[in-house]
Amino acid sequence: MHAYLITGRTKEDRINYIINKQAELKASRFDAITLAPTEETIGIANVRDFQGQLLLSPYNSPKKIGIIKDAHTMTVEAQNALLKTLEEPPPRTVLFLECSTNDTLLPTIVSRCQLINLGVTTDNSDKNTLLLCFETIEQACALPVGKRLAIVDEIAKTREDAKQWVELAIFSVRNHMLRRYGFTEKTGTLPSDLHNSQFMIHDSRLLRSLLTAQAQLSANVTPKLVLDTVFLSLSNTHITTQSHSVL
Known part of the structure; x- marks a missing residue:
């Protein structure tokens, strides 16, 4: 599996989980490409720019990491554009999608990712x-x-x-x-x-x-x-x- 959908707990917990995985994969910060909402959503142009960066070979790591923060904010058009990357990821690339819940993501996006649910946080x-x-x-x-x-x-x-x-x-x-x-x-x-x-x-x-x-x-x-x-x-x-x- 080349794509992981991280849900549950707090945003900080989800990001820490991805950081841990990045360290495990020995991917440096130079080979970690992050996509996050520019305003309230992630649009199709943002996804296409993200895909273009993923096509470049890793700079000094065995793997290239693609991280989409607040993946639930992707527009439908952006999600459809991302499908091609999920179906045919660039060589030596691992994708992480981070969101509190996958309810707002297209079923075709969810089905192409391995779901990692960190569980529920209640107070402390x-x-x-x-x-x-x-x-x-x-x-x-x-x-x-x-x-x-x-x-x-x-x-x-x-x-x-x-x-x-x-x-x-x-x-x-x-x-x-x-x-x-x-x-x-x-x-x-x-x-x-x-x-x-x-x-x-x-x-x-x-x-x-x-x-x-x-x-x-x-x-x-x-x-x-x-x-x-x-x-x-x-x-x-x-x-x-x-x-x-x-x-």
Whole structure:
């Protein structure tokens, strides 16, 4: 899939999700093309200019990223113009459409994207859930093996429970790393002295472990087996929050 439709939660959450994916794809800010409403809508001329920029080869990244913010503001004509790009995307291009809901998008647009719904935000409940998920990992790092596996028994009662927990864990750990190591949307890079730091190495391993778990759960591997592996791999050097907020 070359196109993703990001919905749910807040606009900030959706943009952060895209930033995380951009980092995962190793796409620099020079190879990220953003389209946003100039006034209240995104018109056909805006989409055609966006498409023209996507046709250029990546400058210094393996992938080129196209981001459409507030995709629901595209006019019908603009959406129809975008269809060709969704059907036949330029080589090495990944598209992200961001909007609070897909109700105002044409069915032909939605059907050509992989839908990523980040869920619903109600007051502070979303932040509390992320923080609780993060604290579960942090606390488990200091626990003996038996108690770690007892945590797994609680969060892996069903496959859907396990999937939701892993998704939240990935989101919260990525946010923690963005803040802890200074990765920002503006620079798109990490400070050079952090690439080989002990904490960076361990936190990166944890993130890879969670991403592997996510893939295994989608491949119908037993949830308890998947999360047992994640929690057994934790060490007390993985995460130390101290003054670094996950949110």
